[in-house]
Amino acid sequence: MALAxxxxxxxxxxxxxxxxPPTQDERVALYSKKFQGLSPEEIEDLSKMDPARLKVYTxxxxxxxGGILSTAFPLTLAILRRSWPGSMGPFSPxxxxxxxxxxxxxRGIHSQSLGLSLRDFxxxxxxxxxxxxxxxxxxxxxxxxxxxxxxxxxxxxxxxxTEIFNQISNMKVQELLNCVAYVPTLLRCCLLHYxxxxxxxxxxxxxxxxxxxxxxxxxxxxxxxDYGVFWxxxxxxxxxxxxxxxxESSVSLTLSELAEGYxxxxxxxxxxxxxxxxxLFVQELVKIGALTIMLPSNESSTxxxxxxx
Amino acid sequence: MKKxxxxxxxxxxxxxxxxxxxxxxxxxxxxxxxxVISDDFMDFGGYSRDRLMQISERYQLISHGVxxxxxxxxxxxxxYLRRLKKFCxxxxxxxxxxxLCFTKVDHTNMLDLMPLPFNKETVEHVVERVKIVQQELxxxxxxxxxxxYVTVSDREMSEGEFISEIVxxxxxxxxxxxxxxxxxxxxxxxxxxxxxxxxxxxxxxxIHLAGWVPTDxxxxxxxxxxxxxxxxxxxxxxxxxxxxxxSVLVEWDNLLPSxxxxxxxxxxADQVIMQHAGFGEGR
Numbered sequence: 001m002a003l004a005x006x007x008x009x010x011x012x013x014x015x016x017x018x019x020x021p022p023t024q025d026e027r028v029a030l031y032s033k034k035f036q037g038l039s040p041e042e043i044e045d046l047s048k049m050d051p052a053r054l055k056v057y058t059x060x061x062x063x064x065x066g067g068i069l070s071t072a073f074p075l076t077l078a079i080l081r082r083s084w085p086g087s088m089g090p091f092s093p094x095x096x097x098x099x100x101x102x103x104x105x106x107r108g109i110h111s112q113s114l115g116l117s118l119r120d121f122x123x124x125x126x127x128x129x130x131x132x133x134x135x136x137x138x139x140x141x142x143x144x145x146x147x148x149x150x151x152x153x154x155x156x157x158x159x160x161x162t163e164i165f166n167q168i169s170n171m172k173v174q175e176l177l178n179c180v181a182y183v184p185t186l187l188r189c190c191l192l193h194y195x196x197x198x199x200x201x202x203x204x205x206x207x208x209x210x211x212x213x214x215x216x217x218x219x220x221x222x223x224x225x226d227y228g229v230f231w232x233x234x235x236x237x238x239x240x241x242x243x244x245x246x247x248e249s250s251v252s253l254t255l256s257e258l259a260e261g262y263x264x265x266x267x268x269x270x271x272x273x274x275x276x277x278x279x280l281f282v283q284e285l286v287k288i289g290a291l292t293i294m295l296p297s298n299e300s301s302t303x304x305x306x307x308x309x
Numbered sequence: 310m311k312k313x314x315x316x317x318x319x320x321x322x323x324x325x326x327x328x329x330x331x332x333x334x335x336x337x338x339x340x341x342x343x344x345v346i347s348d349d350f351m352d353f354g355g356y357s358r359d360r361l362m363q364i365s366e367r368y369q370l371i372s373h374g375v376x377x378x379x380x381x382x383x384x385x386x387x388x389y390l391r392r393l394k395k396f397c398x399x400x401x402x403x404x405x406x407x408x409l410c411f412t413k414v415d416h417t418n419m420l421d422l423m424p425l426p427f428n429k430e431t432v433e434h435v436v437e438r439v440k441i442v443q444q445e446l447x448x449x450x451x452x453x454x455x456x457x458y459v460t461v462s463d464r465e466m467s468e469g470e471f472i473s474e475i476v477x478x479x480x481x482x483x484x485x486x487x488x489x490x491x492x493x494x495x496x497x498x499x500x501x502x503x504x505x506x507x508x509x510x511x512x513x514x515x516i517h518l519a520g521w522v523p524t525d526x527x528x529x530x531x532x533x534x535x536x537x538x539x540x541x542x543x544x545x546x547x548x549x550x551x552x553x554x555x556s557v558l559v560e561w562d563n564l565l566p567s568x569x570x571x572x573x574x575x576x577x578a579d580q581v582i583m584q585h586a587g588f589g590e591g592r
Contacts (some may be wrong), residue, residue, distance in 0.1 A: 003382055003426070003431055004382035007380075007411055007414040007425075008382065010414075010461060011415060011417060011419060014419070014423070033477075042462070045426070045460075045462040045464065046461070049460070049461070053496075054459060056458045056530060057423065060420075060421050060530075061419060061420045065420060069332060078499065097421050104419070105416040105418075106417065107417065107418065109376045110352060113418075149457050151352075151353045151354075152355070153352070153353065153354040154352070154354030154358065154359070155354075206523075212487070215457055225357060227355055228356075274580055288454055290475075
């Protein structure tokens with residue numbers, strides 16, 4: 001199909017960084033070599049296109065993609081800016097986008113899939129940089145997870161407000177532990193070796209990158225009923241448990257199972273202290289939208305509608 | 310066919326942007342309707358989506374897409390169409406539209422509205438795809454003419470013939486972007502009014518107006534970052550005399566103005582409709 005070949009040639013002229021000769025004759029010669037599936041008439045048509053006008057598309061595409069990357073991956077881009085290899089020319093988000101395209105073209109229509117391309121680019125093209133900025137791959141993974149949480153579809157089981165705390169604090173221990181909890185599909189887990197949240201907080205406040213501390217820990221992120229993306233540090237055993245129970249199609253998770261995971265390896269002086277600690281932990285998970293507790297006595301809260309605010 | 314592709318006439322509305330959500334919900338300004346970029350919302354939840362649904366309870370929303378890629382030779386994404394249909398139902402959009410262009414090929418997202426070659430093969434290809442789109446969506450569907458900085462091919466037909474043949478044979482509506490016509494007339498040296506007169510104007514279900522700010526070197530691109538320019542207002546007046554009253558949308562997507570400034574642009578558009586197309590309803 002000639003149309004497919006023409007559109008493909010147009011894509012290459014706009015996105016692939018081909019140096020376009022100034023005269024039409026030179027372009028005919030170049031395109032004849034490069035696009036061998038096209039007829040002489042099609043080659044002539046394409047060669048009539050002014051390279052300067054084609055560059056309007058090139059700039060528009062990579063400026064826009066660079067803008068998306070800057071918005072969704074601010075920390076990653078700040079690290080890239082700090083350590084951008086001189087061999088890749090001056091740093092700019094548009095330049096990053098163009099480089100990303102050369103390694104891993106954007107396959108989807110959402111920023112999440114552009115993020116995956118960014119990660120591919122970093123892994124494949126910036127190995128030396130990853131040695132001097134060893135946190136970089138964790139940062140891009142963390143920002144990708146945050147993006148996926150922020151953009152995720154609403155789920156049929158809504159996050160709860162803190163009003164639920166009054167209800168659960170009046171429950172007997174066994175009653176509470178028997179409760180089933182919903183873990184949203186949008187929940188993400190990051191197993192980290194660096195304190196990326198501290199780096200992010202500092203960057204948000206100052207616009208500067210701070211030194212990063214080594215710290216192995218697990219974060220889970222979710223979206224509470226009043227929006228935003230929030231993270232909480234959890235034991236790795238809990239992170240695995242919750243990831244395994246995400247979404248409606250999974251086997252139900254009871255608070256008793258969660259307590260077992262939470263208390264694994266922890267030392268508490270008494271059962272009461274352990275329970276109180278667990279209760280605070282559950283409240284934190286509810287607060288960040290990582291857990292919705294199904295209260296057996298209240299039908300409306302067993303499968304609540306989305307809370308409108 | 311009656312005028313306006315048999316679509317309701319909503320008067321002048323504006324493009325809805327995230328940055329204006331809170332003020333619109335708080336002050337409920339006197340907009341007649343809003344156009345929503347379907348691709349910004351249909352696959353997402355959270356704050357923006359919930360705010361959008363609240364706005365849909367107070368205003369008529371019309372869906373407009375940028376990612377359908379009707380001219381692409383990649384397979385038409387039926388799953389995308391199913392999600393788009395659901396989105397239109399969710400927001401109560403009586404029709405939807407997208408651009409006569411391609412935005413992906415070789416499974417690569419090109420992000421911008423890329424021009425198609427004006428030839429018979431492309432016409433056949435797009436007509437078949439529009440028919441599928443209309444079957445899947447079960448909603449009136451409009452194609453928008455795009456700004457193009459280059460001509461990929463016009464040896465078989467002109468742009469006007471290309472657009473006319475596609476919308477007529479596919480039996481879809483036309484979203485006539487007056488700014489795009491004006492800019493193309495400047496880029497490619499043709500008479501904008503003559504171009505518009507050559508189109509099947511009974512299929513124009515909606516009109517777009519947008520502005521631009523010239524770049525530092527004085528050149529212009531379709532940047533949607535300023536008020537509608539006088540040349541475009543003039544062309545709009547002449548067009549609305551031909552089409553009669555039509556739903557008109559002011560697009561202002563970058564360097565966003567205040568809600569009041571945006572509203573003022575739609576008031577101006579409404580005044581043009583009333584003065585030049587006998588639109589009887591005042592605000």
